[in-house]
Amino acid sequence: MNLSTFDLAPAVEEAFGRIRSAVVSTPLSPVDSLSRETGARVFVKWENRQTTGSFKFRGALAKVRGLIPAEREGGLISASTGNHGLGLAEASRLEGLDLLLCLPRTASVEKVSRLRKAGAEIRFYGTSCEWAEAGARRDGGRLGRTYISPYNDLGVIAGQGTVGLEIFAALPEVEDVLVPVGGGGLIAGVAGFLKTKVSGVRVFGVEPAASAFMKASLRAGRLVAVREGKTLADAVAGGIEPRSVTFDLCRRFVDGMLTVGERALRLAVKRMFEEHGEVVEGAGALPWAAVLKYAPLFRGRTAVLVASGGNIAPALLERIVGV
Numbered sequence: 001m002n003l004s005t006f007d008l009a010p011a012v013e014e015a016f017g018r019i020r021s022a023v024v025s026t027p028l029s030p031v032d033s034l035s036r037e038t039g040a041r042v043f044v045k046w047e048n049r050q051t052t053g054s055f056k057f058r059g060a061l062a063k064v065r066g067l068i069p070a071e072r073e074g075g076l077i078s079a080s081t082g083n084h085g086l087g088l089a090e091a092s093r094l095e096g097l098d099l100l101l102c103l104p105r106t107a108s109v110e111k112v113s114r115l116r117k118a119g120a121e122i123r124f125y126g127t128s129c130e131w132a133e134a135g136a137r138r139d140g141g142r143l144g145r146t147y148i149s150p151y152n153d154l155g156v157i158a159g160q161g162t163v164g165l166e167i168f169a170a171l172p173e174v175e176d177v178l179v180p181v182g183g184g185g186l187i188a189g190v191a192g193f194l195k196t197k198v199s200g201v202r203v204f205g206v207e208p209a210a211s212a213f214m215k216a217s218l219r220a221g222r223l224v225a226v227r228e229g230k231t232l233a234d235a236v237a238g239g240i241e242p243r244s245v246t247f248d249l250c251r252r253f254v255d256g257m258l259t260v261g262e263r264a265l266r267l268a269v270k271r272m273f274e275e276h277g278e279v280v281e282g283a284g285a286l287p288w289a290a291v292l293k294y295a296p297l298f299r300g301r302t303a304v305l306v307a308s309g310g311n312i313a314p315a316l317l318e319r320i321v322g323v
Contacts (some may be wrong), residue, residue, distance in 0.1 A: 024050050028046075028171060040301050075146075206290040218254070
């Protein structure tokens with residue numbers, strides 16, 4: 001498939017038709033405090049209120065509901081310690097399919113317990129997400145299970161793009177959208193849809209400075225490795241799969257990559273909770289931190305921040321917020 005000419009908008013609209021009965025049409029609300037501070041007209045898309053607490057449910061369900069009978073027959077397999085695993089577990093439950101998740105042995109007890117409670121069978125591979133993913137791909141072929149990637153799949157990307165479809169429906173005059181970036185599935189879908197609907201719209205990706213893989217790769221024109229540090233935005237940390245379709249889509253559609261530091265990220269999580277009562281994980285707070293850091297980019301414009309998820313450990317939120 002030639003990704004340089006692939007039209008994502010029809011795929012996103014088709015995906016929305018498959019999932020609209022099960023997903024939450026999450027709120028898009030103005031944020032007066034940020035509007036005053038930045039000189040922009042700022043809104044937040046509260047995707048932390050999505051089923052399973054993350055946008056990932058959209059892509060997982062869109063992919064699963066698009067499978068042909070032969071692909072459903074043997075069950076599903078994937079690798080995820082977090083939001084993708086939770087979203088895929090719920091999608092599998094709704095569709096009556098068996099799910100096997102491969103996790104690294106380093107996955108936290110809390111995350112493993114939550115995934116098991118969601119209905120997934122768990123298998124452990126190695127000590128990294130890369131090893132777990134390799135094990136899942138290998139076992140998928142051996143066991144006759146269909147492998148579902150967290151982001152490197154056009155069906156998943158189309159499902160994630162329904163976030164952009166809802167933004168356009170609620171705010172057709174949108175001029176800028178800020179999106180957290182890990183593997184790039186969410187921003188590829190959102191940007192690919194909006195670029196066909198809104199003339200002149202700009203879509204910016206936001207990464208933690210401690211794990212800015214996409215920014216470095218887009219600058220180099222190829223996927224590169226970067227030295228990675230610890231980040232509160234753990235849901236977007238880590239590298240990008242070789243030959244990922246998201247990289248070419250991001251090169252085509254994304255207007256720029258922004259980075260923010262850990263202090264600003266923690267403050268964003270705190271403010272979202274204190275000012276709006278919203279529980280948002282580190283990755284979901286990236287756009288809030290970025291619109292403040294890069295305020296001159298957005299002054300006088302209508303900007304939407306995508307709060308991608310809310311699955312933050314209660315003890316960690318308590319430490320950040322101080323309650």
